[in-house]
Amino acid sequence: MRIPILKLHHYLLVSIQTEIDDHTAIQFQEDLLSKIHKSGSSGVVIDLTSVEMIDSFIAKVLGDVVTMSDLMGAKVVLTGIQPAVAITLIDLGIHMKNVPTALNLEQGLTKLHQELGE
Amino acid sequence: MKPQSCVNIKKEWDIVGARQLGREIAKKIGFGIVDQARIATAISELARNIYLYAEQGQICFDVIDTMEHKGICVTANDSGPGISDIGQVMQDGYTTSGGLGAGLPGVKRLMDEFDLKSVENKGTQIKTTKWVR
């Protein structure tokens, strides 16, 4: 299983639609970083609308991918986190303080526009 | 109590299998969407710990359905290295694998009851329960 990464102008769009196992998560991390590198994209939206569960491992991978992309010069916004997922993350003690988020894909793109000034 | 169903944890994908089965059972019992997510997340943490630290083990589900109580009991069993300092592993941020160290303290908060028994070099058993409110 590989998570598809779409290119839209100078942004990358990812919509996670499947149950993520650990291997898929790590593979996605590598795929996204190499796609940022190859495409020269300055912004990434990862939409999590269909994701029903984020445990500590997936949270770590997502948090890391934001930091790593940042290091490379691309800004990542996570969008569409479900209420139940937000609640369980806080139960886990995971606050994702340094991770930019938005309510949905559209607002995520707006956020990128604003922050990148493009 | 209905008969137990168990999932063997041996490979990475079994973590997904266990949390999916657990969520299905939780949904049938009548848990709401948030508690279903809590239960699935707790199972994922317990199953991954088995996979990472004990290599293999089992996650078992019991449905509790009595006059007073309705709930799900999730038990994680392994014959791995065991845990010597239980107080330490229950601290937020304690990890020996470069993780977030959120798993075990998280499971305790996600579920209503939490009981950890471990004997060094023998194995670990964690029994947790969530009640339908």
Ligand SMILES: Nc1ncnc2c1ncn2[C@@H]1O[C@H](COP(=O)(O)OP(=O)(O)OP(=O)(O)O)[C@@H](O)[C@H]1O
């Ligand atoms: N079944 C087990 N057998 C032996 N040791 C365990 C077991 N489960 C947990 N541990 C030990 O307890 C520590 C804390 O576990 P916990 O799940 O809280 O965090 P983690 O697995 O290190 O990171 P995270 O779960 O956030 O990805 C682990 O690093 C490990 O050393």
Ligand SMILES: [Mg+2]
């Ligand atoms: Mg863990």
